[in-house]
Amino acid sequence: MGRMRKLLDQSLRPLVIYAITVLVISIPVYFLIIDWIWENELDKHHYAIREKLEKRLSHLSLPGGAVDNMIAVLDKVQPGFSFNEAAAPRPDSLYTVIRFDSFMNDREQFRCLTTDIHVNNKLYRLLIETNMEEIDETILAIGAATVFFIALLLSGFIYLNRKTALRIWQPFYDTLASVHTFRLESGKSVPLPASDVTEFADLNASLDTLMQGSLASYRQQKEFTENASHELQTPLAIVKSRLDMLLQSQSLDAGQMRIIEQVYEAINRISRINKNLLLLARIEHAQFEEKERVAVHEMLSGIAAQFGDRFEDNALHYTENIGPFTTDANPVLTEILLTNLLVNAVRYTPAGGDVTVHLDDRVLTISNTGTAALQAENLFRRFAQAASEHAGSGLGLAIAREICARYGWQIAYDFSSGMHRFSVLF
């Protein structure tokens, strides 16, 4: 994906390019027009001078010598005139020339007319020239003016774009900012700014529908888990109680008793999964809101004591090193977290292995003997564990993570020197 561009710049860019192109093209056009007007006007002017000169000189009715003298004076004194006696008539010539002018002491551009005039039946070749602006200076001046106008136009564009486009698109940016704050887990839609522009009102309405829809399906999904679990409790209770009744039957033999025992185990496992699903749904529903001071060390020792039978049963070496630590949390959730981590350690430690619990200032570590590292990224996902020979519900660690997430505690797993290590940073 290329560089992202802002909406407002998008609309400005072609406008700027177009304006620059037009203005740049205008430079030679202006020049040509101005030049044409200059030359045309000067040529007309020169012809007018020629006519006046011829008429006036002829009407004076001076003797030949006096006319010659006057022409000589004009030739010498009047700038831009030069007279030469001509033998034969020649066609007029109009041209532009750039040369050094000794009077102006600079390079100058002149528009010239060479023509024949008759005074007292004498033919003169007359050159009239007028100093005009040099071509390069004209272009320069036009260029400078154009650049000035380009600059003016651009700053105007940018300013107006900022002012008007920003105002026009403001509702869009407001909507965008609102949508950014939307979180599905919060369970609430975000208020979108009202707009009297049809498109924006339409956009907001669509977004609102979308948010409500997402929220509804999110809610339904959570409610479904909770309702499904609830609905399962009663049939489970029936099965369990029926088994208890079946056990009272006088005619059971050893084989049948074993089958009943196995059914009990399966039922217990279903109840456990069901209970944990329900618990997970409740934690996600942001239940267990109330908080109090929890003495984690006391709670941990208490729970560990309940595991005495298990340590003995599996011949586990249990060591604890628990320092005082107190935090603000829901006691029920904290107890579930600690229990789940301990159960996990006890369940997966081979007979004769070690289980170590360590708690000191904000860090709880529960380690147990293991053979190979577990897949850390799957460990905390629901039903991620593959080992079906164990009795786990597959939800214990998912619940632990959910509880940690609620309070911003960091739960982590690592494996080193033959020990699985789960740690919680409170």
Added chain:
Amino acid sequence: MKILIIEDEPDLSESIGAYLGAQDYLCEYACTWAQAREKVELYRYDCILLDLMLPGGDGMDILGTLKKQGQQDGVIIISAKGDYEQKIRGLHAGADDYLAKPFHLPELAARIYSVIRRRSFGNQNNVVQNELKVDLLSKIVTVHDAQVVLTKKELDLLLFFIGNKNRVIAKSALAEHLSGDIADMFDNHDFVYAHVKNLKRKLSDAGYGNYLKTIYGTGYKWEG
């Protein structure tokens, strides 16, 4: 002993009734809120098993009515809502105990037994079985008037057996009873065997007859 089973699921109330009936409890049934309300107002029971979600109303109202009238019936809430808030709310409202579904019938029987003993026998709360005597207040167990020192778990087991006299109890029910919430997190219930063995040894050492039977290694039965 009269028990009222307020439960809208007929299969479940039938099982409960059958199990308790065999232990000389007299069971009555209510399967709607209105029926329950009527029975509770007309008759007195030693223990009422109360399901909270009933067709026609909330079981909590029935508990409220009982308490407002100052009735002494024992109440055990049996609910599919296993959450802690519900439990605490129920106990605060005056229920004697709270049992989340699904439960083992022996567990229910043991709790009923305990509630009735507590309510009916005040200070003179002794259980006598043949040559065995248990003082429920001081937690002292004697056989032939000689004290038998039991651990907390062994005493717990003993009372559980007495509350389920002549009934076969599954090992998983015992495990659940002994280790509460964490029991159902493990498949291995071998520790039950160790506790039962110790209890049996201590009682027979004191001269108590062999009334505690193991059924095919998977169930137990207390004969009395």
